[in-house]
Amino acid sequence: MDTKPDSFDPADGDALIVVDLQQDFLPGGALAVRGGDQIVPLVNQYLRRFRQRGLPVFATRDWHPPRHCSFQPAGPWPAHCVAGTPGAGFAPGLQLPPDAVVVSKAQDPQHDAYSAFSGTSLVQLLRAAGVQRLFVAGLATDYCVLHTARDALAAGFAVVLLADAMRPVNLRPGDGAAAIAELRALGARVASLDGVGAV
Numbered sequence: 758m759d760t761k762p763d764s765f766d767p768a769d770g771d772a773l774i775v776v777d778l779q780q781d782f783l784p785g786g787a788l789a790v791r792g793g794d795q796i797v798p799l800v801n802q803y804l805r806r807f808r809q810r811g812l813p814v815f816a817t818r819d820w821h822p823p824r825h826c827s828f829q830p831a832g833p834w835p836a837h838c839v840a841g842t843p844g845a846g847f848a849p850g851l852q853l854p855p856d857a858v859v860v861s862k863a864q865d866p867q868h869d870a871y872s873a874f875s876g877t878s879l880v881q882l883l884r885a886a887g888v889q890r891l892f893v894a895g896l897a898t899d900y901c902v903l904h905t906a907r908d909a910l911a912a913g914f915a916v917v918l919l920a921d922a923m924r925p926v927n928l929r930p931g932d933g934a935a936a937i938a939e940l941r942a943l944g945a946r947v948a949s950l951d952g953v954g955a956v
């Protein structure tokens with residue numbers, strides 16, 4: 758089996774989307790994803806490569822009301838990413854460009870939304886920017902990255918998963934790997950920093 762990773766040179770029609778790289782999902786946060794902080798320098802390198810090429814950058818954020826249905830005891834998660842709180846802020850050191858398009862999601866108290874396409878105008882924003890292919894990084898591989906990438910594929914966008922710039926929750930062991938396998942089966946490709954606009 759050929760395990761050589763795919764190689765890409767981002768150009769017009771490509772965009773980078775950083776999913777939910779927020780303080781509450783980092784070690785020490787309310788809903789910490791193991792190693793979530795380790796992807797920040799990698800995401801910054803991807804950001805630099807897309808900005809050098811003048812390509813658009815999108816950043817999604819979980820942006821919950823204080824009493825959200827996903828919070829315990831009724832929901833599956835501890836309270837996290839409450840809009841306007843420090844925990845909902847982007848990761849320290851994340852170098853989002855000033856013109857990054859920020860998409861807030863899961864703002865409805867009654868509905869959770871793992872996908873950044875759910876209840877947002879993301880699809881319109883991407884089409885207005887001429888985006889045809891999305892390079893996806895962020896947290897967590899087996900939840901918001903999975904659902905966002907799945908919806909992107911369903912909406913007709915090509916998807917490249919930046920495997921070194923995402924981390925899973927792995928509530929069950931292997932959830933992250935299963936998410937990537939599912940997305941590959943749906944047509945997503947997988948790359949790492951060496952294979953994306955490397956000089």
Ligand code: ZN
Nearest residue numbers: 819827838863
């Ligand atoms: Zn949430």
